Amino acid sequence: MARFQSFDDSTSPSQGPQRIAKLRDELARRGYDGFIVPRADEHQGEYVPKCAERLAWLTGFTGSAGTAVIFRNEAALVVDGRYTVQAAEQVDTSVISPVQMAETSAEDWISTHLPSGGVLAYDPWLHTADSVKRLEQAVSRAGGALTPVDINLVDVIWIDRPLPPQAPVxxxxxxxxxxxxxxxxxxxxxxxxxxxxxxxxxxxxxxxxxxxxxxxxxxxxxxxxxxxxxxxxxxxxxxxxxxxxxxxxxxxxxxxxxxxxxxxxxxxxxxxxxxxxxxxxxxxxxxxxxxxxxxxxxxxxxxxxxxxxxxxxAVKNEAEIAGSRTAHRRDGVAVARFLAWLDREAPKGALTEIDAVEALEAFRIETGALKNISFPSISGAGPNAALPHYRVTSSSNRPIKRNQIFLIDSGAQYEDGTTDITRTVVVGEPSAEMKDRFTRVLKGHIAIAQVVFPKGTTGAQIDSFARKPLWEAGLDFDHGTGHGIGSYLSVHEGPQRIAKTGTTPLEIGMMLSNEPGFYKPGAYGIRIENLVLVEPRQILGGDREMFGFETLTFSPIDLRLVDTSIMTQDEIAWLNAYHAQVRDKLASKLDAETKAWLEEATRPVG
The missing domain is CATH 3.40.350.10 (Creatinase/prolidase N-terminal domain)
Structure with missing residues (x-):
């Protein structure tokens, strides 16, 4: 059993129609034509308490971002590219239509579907001033009106809504x-x-x-x-x-x-x-x-x-940085023990996605310092790995099969630091396509790890470094390359990010993830994630203040998926040097069997 993660199916598509019907009754009773349900709490948080999981309770969709718009005769769930497949699987599509944000925003959908003269209601505690301004413009284009409510309409019909949390401060x-x-x-x-x-x-x-x-x-x-x-x-x-x-x-x-x-x-x-x-x-x-x-x-x-x-x-001080380095070395040992165990056990054919989550959590607990996991582990075998934010449940749990890719994205909360790491491994033999895609993701990862940039550079300016090897093959991924990370706080922390939307200049002391990926729906998914720290870089002869990244995460990258023939000598040198650091930092903390596994997993290539 996992101590920190549940595998229960907390929602079901079958619940949505009845609950949406009750919400529509409430709309009619109050004289409204629609209600908007964001995935947010009163603090606009990404991670919200159970009493604020209104979107999941109403629709069945459990992703960390999305907006439902419920009108009297139709409804939409607007999600970004991470959740396109998940949204279609979790909601009753005969009642609510999943809409991809890249094609139609929630505001655009409202402006084209709100009846002329219609009234759209919203909870003013779940929207910022900017989002309300966009909603006002949308209803104006439709010839309608926007009105706040004193009580959230979902709360009115949610009879067994959980109480607000009372964890000690x-x-x-x-x-x-x-x-x-x-x-x-x-x-x-x-x-x-x-x-x-x-x-x-x-x-x-x-x-x-x-x-x-x-x-x-x-x-x-x-x-x-x-x-x-x-x-x-x-x-x-x-x-x-x-x-x-x-x-x-x-x-x-x-x-x-x-x-x-x-x-x-x-x-x-x-x-x-x-x-x-x-x-x-x-x-x-x-x-x-x-x-x-x-x-x-x-x-x-x-x-x-x-x-x-x-x-x-966002700018970490010396104690926070030192704590993060210590936390990552500790976590690296737990992850190495897990990957060695996975290599021994997975080929036997008996492991499932849930088995992997429980084993990794157990190795982290054995550090003696684990306070919690930093988010529910994403443990995806085969086609489930193609869902960037997949959450394994008892009903979705797949066996980890031979000649398939297995992806695990996980993190830990230690009092001295928060970690987040993704590793993609193959059980058995990879296809040539898998190796090509994995190596292109790795090339993008290395490009971010090695990038040098002048002070004032934003994450948006370096995001494409991670995508170039994929773009060259006509490929891409539909999420940001990196997010900020807290110090024993949220695993996702702004305002810094490496993404097309990353407009905050990166500063010395900021921590971010470096996690390009590739996803082939219905087949496999690949992501390689390390955390990095912005640090100063001296360039001989240069006249600008320059920055670069120190890699904080130390864990083997699966060499069975690497095709060195499409890597440059510089990229191969980076991979070998990184693996040498992994051995240096972890080997002395491992038992003989795991140490021998690590030596093989980080052997020089090229």
């Missing part, structure tokens, strides 16, 4: 945080002064968790305490939580820096902010439009912009 030790909350608040207030704002409403729980060195457990696999903070430019900050979550240790750690206030006092505190005047910064990425309207209704001036904490949190 605890301090994050300074040895791991690397900077005191006092120091962080001083820097935050300087940013506020530079921006000429008088108060900051912190709607992203990751940000106040980082700022006050607190951690919790309100969201699966992420040590996150859900709540809000208000930081005035002068005076004591306020942290808004359910009182049941506050431990004595958290109270002592925060001390005089902030006052803990019951969460039901948050909206009143927004009223007070508005009445006091001054400029109030609300985060454009996570601040609900309901927040903004509450402050404005009380007479306040809202400045919608970036929460300065997001960028500060």
């Amino acid at each position: 605890r301090p994050h030790p300074l040895d791991y945080a690397g900077e005191s909350a006092v120091s962080k608040l001083e820097r935050i207030r300087k940013k506020m002064a530079d921006a000429k704002v008088d108060a900051l409403v912190v709607s992203d729980p990751h940000n106040f968790a980082w700022a006050f060195n607190l951690r919790g457990g309100d969201v699966g696999h992420t040590p996150l305490p859900l709540g809000y903070a208000i930081i005035p430019r002068e005076g004591r900050a306020k942290l808004f939580f359910d009182p049941a979550k506050i431990t004595n240790e958290a109270g002592a750690a925060v001390g005089d820096l902030a006052e803990f206030v019951p969460i039901n006092g948050f909206q009143g505190a927004l009223d007070d902010l508005g009445q006091r005047g001054g400029k109030v910064r609300v985060d454009s990425a996570t601040g609900a439009v309901a927040l903004i309207r509450r402050v404005e209704a009380a007479g306040g001036a809202v400045d919608v912009g970036a929460d300065p904490i997001s960028l500060m949190k």
